[in-house]
Amino acid sequence: MGIVPPRDIGSFNWLGVWTHISKEIHRFLKVGLQTLAAPVVTTLLFLAIFTLALGRAVQVIGGVPFVEFLAPGLIIMAIIQNAYANTVSSVMISKIQGNIVDMLMPPLSPGEFITGFVLGGVARGVLVAICVGLAIWIFVPLKIHSIWLILFHAFAASSLLAMIGLLTGIIAEKFDHQASISNFIITPLSFLSGTFYSIERLPEFWQFVALANPFFYMIDGFRYGFIGHADASLMLGAAILLALNVVLWFVCYWAVATGYKLKS
Helix, strand or coil: CCCCCCCCCCCCCHHHHHHHHHHHHHHHHCCHHHHHHHHHHHHHHHHHHHHHHHCCCCCEECCEEHHHHHHHHHHHHHHHHHHHHHHHHHHHHHHHHCCCHHHHCCCCCHHHHHHHHHHHHHHHHHHHHHHHHHHHHCCCCCCCCCHHHHHHHHHHHHHHHHHHHHHHHHHCCCHHHHHHHHHHHHHHHHHCCCCCCCHHHCCHHHHHHHHCCHHHHHHHHHHHHHHCCCCCCHHHHHHHHHHHHHHHHHHHHHHHHHCCCCCC
16 A cells, blocks of 8 residues: 555645634533523623612613613623633643643644634634523613624624633643632623723723723723714724734744643
């Protein structure tokens, strides 16, 4: 028998990246009760609590009913948390179980390695957004002002958090480190970014603090796509999100290319 020549991968390993993405999607779909159903229940609880607690005291924000203002913020908060959780858990489990080598051995370049993880996180974030949005739509008459802004901010937010999750998974040495990033950085930034309120109601100093929070621009732009009202410049917000995505991509690329805490 003749020797079978190696397959020509080309300049980009499409098959390898698709296999990587499929593995990530299959991983979170196998535990759909935890990864898809749980965010829906949690979001509906937030919706019920804030509507019952503040529905009468705060009836209108930005010219729209409070519940319609609140709903988009809850949807993108679910995107943020789940896109981050998908990549950080995947990398951490692979490192602790010792099978991260199975991800490093295939002919995937650092860029392809990152693309698989990031698009897996984006897939989970967007799928959670669809499930949460449909569940909220049963109770809240959601309207779409700009589908393009909704899609842009959903993808920009989920890719950004997926890369943060990837970096956290690379740097963290145990689950306590991962939990610290989630509890002390991700959750406070998402809760204090205008998810449940308009920053126009804050004192001037705290408005300045909110504008320094990149999570605010994810939520503000995403909400504008539904209600047509924003608390800050949409162009500035989009530029900040794009810049952060680019910066984090290069940081992730450096970490993977050098094998930082992956090959040692």
